[in-house]
Amino acid sequence: MCGIVILRNTLTTEVSDRLHKAMFFIWVLMGLGFMASTMHLGSPLRAFNALNQVGSSWLSNEIFTGSLFFALGGSYWLLALLKLGPVALRKVILVLGMLVGISFIYSMIMVYLISTVPTWDTLYTPLAFVLTTLLSGFIFGHLLLTIAKHHDINMDNALPLIGAIFAAIYVVVVIAQIIDLHSTESALGSAMDIIPNLMQLQVIRIILLFAAIICWFIPRLIKARPTLLTMLLSMIFILFAELISRGIFYGLHMTVGV
Helix, strand or coil, X not given: CHHHHHHCCCCCHHHHHHHHHHXXXXXXXXXXXXXXXXXXXXXXXXXXXXXXXXXXXXXXXXXXXXXXXXXXHHHHHHHHHHCCCCHHHHHHHHHHHHHHHHHHHHHHHHHHCCCCCCCCCCCHHHHHHHHHHHHHHHHHHHHHHHHCCCCCHHHXXXXXXXXXXXHHHHHHHHHHHHHHHCXXXXXXXXXXXXXXXXXXXXXXXXXXXXXXXXHHHXXXXXXXXXXXXXXXXXXXXXXXXXXXXXXXXXXXXCCCCC
């Protein structure tokens, strides 16, 4: 999202400088994410072995594309922040980083489409990953633009509306998945029995999701510009909603046989 805004060339020099400084937090979250992903490998000290099968293993592809996204995005950010190199070259690196970012998400999804795990090998897995990307990404991007004190009122009005549409789709997907889980079984029992408090967690998740959307929407309703407080609250709510979502996702792991 930040990349598209930058490529449109509608930002003033001052806003662009502030946005690039705020984009530092993208790499903080990416760093935390990579640390977390390394620690949940069976043997963290052997994490580099997961790169041995690039091209034939989706896990290797995920780590490779994620690292490449980090390298390209980080290189663009550093060059833009320090105003080094031709602007055209920076934009090429930015576009490449954005494309690799999409392939990173695709690889991430494919890691979990495992035929022996019926609770993951469904349409709900790519939907969950894509909706997480869009909702969290739009809120986070809007937060960074708010920090940068951008001047695009149309964007301030459009983004919460788009977010509300994605949130509505999100709820439909959650409900459909719960219905589908009732008919998903293995030799050990029903998928609904894996997480005893599944329904309570889903309710909390949806409440947090709507809290994020409400905070995001308030400035639009009162015809005011978004503030750092409302956007930060929206980001915090969506982050906790997604942490619960990931917990549910991993908790629903079950295999076909015993």
